[in-house]
Amino acid sequence: AAYDEPFRGQFHFSSxxxxxxxxxxxxxxxxxxxxxxxxxxxxxxxxTMHWGHATSPDLVHWTQKPVALEPGAHPGDLFSGAGVVDTxxxxxxxxxxxxxxxxxxxxxxxxxxxxxxxARTFQSYDRGRKVxxxxxxxxxxxxxxxxxxxxxxxxxxxxxxxxxxxxxxSANLLDxxxxxxxxxxxxxxxxxxxxxxxxxxxxxVRWVMTDASGEYVTGTFDGAVFTPDWTAxxxxxxxRNSFDGTFYAGLTFSNMPDGRTVQMAWQPxxxxxxxxxxxxxxxxxxxxxTPAGPRVTRFPVAEIASLRQGTTTWSNRxxxxxxxxxxxxxxxxxxxxxxAEFDVGTATATQFGFQLHRRAxxxxxxxxxxxxxxxxxxxAPLAPLNGRVKVRLLVDRGQLEVFGNDGxxxxxxxxxxxxxxxxxxIRLFATGGSVRLVSAELHRLGSAWG
Ligand code: FRU
Numbered sequence: 192a193a194y195d196e197p198f199r200g201q202f203h204f205s206s207x208x209x210x211x212x213x214x215x216x217x218x219x220x221x222x223x224x225x226x227x228x229x230x231x232x233x234x235x236x237x238x239t240m241h242w243g244h245a246t247s248p249d250l251v252h253w254t255q256k257p258v259a260l261e262p263g264a265h266p267g268d269l270f271s272g273a274g275v276v277d278t279x280x281x282x283x284x285x286x287x288x289x290x291x292x293x294x295x296x297x298x299x300x301x302x303x304x305x306x307x308x309x310a311r312t313f314q315s316y317d318r319g320r321k322v323x324x325x326x327x328x329x330x331x332x333x334x335x336x337x338x339x340x341x342x343x344x345x346x347x348x349x350x351x352x353x354x355x356x357x358x359x360x361s362a363n364l365l366d367x368x369x370x371x372x373x374x375x376x377x378x379x380x381x382x383x384x385x386x387x388x389x390x391x392x393x394x395x396v397r398w399v400m401t402d403a404s405g406e407y408v409t410g411t412f413d414g415a416v417f418t419p420d421w422t423a424x425x426x427x428x429x430x431r432n433s434f435d436g437t438f439y440a441g442l443t444f445s446n447m448p449d450g451r452t453v454q455m456a457w458q459p460x461x462x463x464x465x466x467x468x469x470x471x472x473x474x475x476x477x478x479x480x481t482p483a484g485p486r487v488t489r490f491p492v493a494e495i496a497s498l499r500q501g502t503t504t505w506s507n508r509x510x511x512x513x514x515x516x517x518x519x520x521x522x523x524x525x526x527x528x529x530x531a532e533f534d535v536g537t538a539t540a541t542q543f544g545f546q547l548h549r550r551a552x553x554x555x556x557x558x559x560x561x562x563x564x565x566x567x568x569x570x571a572p573l574a575p576l577n578g579r580v581k582v583r584l585l586v587d588r589g590q591l592e593v594f595g596n597d598g599x600x601x602x603x604x605x606x607x608x609x610x611x612x613x614x615x616x617i618r619l620f621a622t623g624g625s626v627r628l629v630s631a632e633l634h635r636l637g638s639a640w641g
């Protein structure tokens with residue numbers, strides 16, 4: 192059946208066939224989430240960029256739609272970009288009942304396309320005329336609504352005079368005024384820019400500037416100029432952050448109905464006989480204060496609950512080196528989610544964790560280990576919080592996402608899991624001592640495809 196190939200994400204979005212790279216113009220309109228993406232429908236490699244399109248009522252169940260932007264029909268390079276809903280018809284592009292959906296794309300300058308029929312069809316604005324033309328190589332516009340100033344903001348990557356972004360503003364989405372340049376040498380491709388409350392406090396908002404590799408700085412924005420809090424970027428995801436890595440080119444949704452900041456990214460590297468690449472699972476972004484400054488958290492959207500197809504829970508178990516203490520013994524699962532909390536403060540185990548897709552011969556496809564001495568989860572730093580470590584795993588056919596302590600750690604990875612019967616075991620283990628499992632949940636996850 193469709194989507195049933197080995198390594199094909201069952202609850203991760205991928206194009207039905209062909210190549211996908213960056214997520215483009217994620218937005219909410221009229222009861223549906225729209226996801227566009229860099230797409231080559233003619234082959235399994237990067238070529239002839241189109242904008243693929245899919246919709247979802249809930250961010251986790253997806254329906255494929257016809258290609259939205261196509262070379263020839265739409266002028267220019269149809270490279271990565273953003274989209275917004277022009278609710279007030281500031282652009283004057285509205286023709287019927289639907290609010291205009293305005294998308295931004297192009298290389299070495301930004302062109303506009305728009306839909307007046309709720310994203311069913313798109314036409315080019317002014318034959319693809321470039322509405323901004325930064326110096327040097329430029330691409331990947333992101334457009335957002337600046338509520339404090341009541342106008343639109345565009346950030347565009349360019350390498351003119353070194354890597355950075357140009358900042359523009361507009362009242363009508365069509366005419367843009369240059370405001371400033373944020374010349375950060377680290378920043379490369381696919382910027383995103385959004386405000387987030389620190390620790391959920393609406394009175395303490397910082398702006399986050401990220402690039403394709405998920406490197407970011409926080410700072411302030413006065414409507415024209417971004418002023419960073421620090422200069423060395425942090426990484427919001429510990430996966431390999433490159434075009435041939437496992438996490439790249441994340442973008443946040445526009446026009447969210449509930450104020451959440453939700454991000455999807457391109458998860459390069461997974462491929463089968465009919466498709467290449469998929470999107471990472473949608474996450475809600477947050478900002479928490481730390482002694483070193485505000486840090487981004489990434490955590491799966493709550494809607495994941497609607498994929499759950501059966502749940503097993505445990506509480507207060509002591510896991511030792513004796514396999515008889517493993518509560519997962521005898522359980523098999525193909526695509527699933529695990530949430531587990533461990534009492535690290537009282538642990539004597541040097542390491543504990545999960546072996547995923549374990550076979551009868553004792554082998555397994557991947558282990559996710561917490562190292563109590565190094566204080567690392569899956570090799571990335573994660574200190575206990577109040578003596579506890581929380582581990583959350585999303586396990587799909589070719590995709591593994593590891594989250595630690597409510598999204599303080601996020602690691603988007605690819606694993607070619609062997610989903611054959613007999614290769615679907617799970618093992619919770621401890622080495623060198625014991626650890627108390629405070630609680631655990633296993634949820635089998637169903638398919639994203641309607
Ligand atoms: C990042 C990227 C973007 C560009 C797009 C082209 O993956 O190189 O900078 O717009 O891919 O497909």
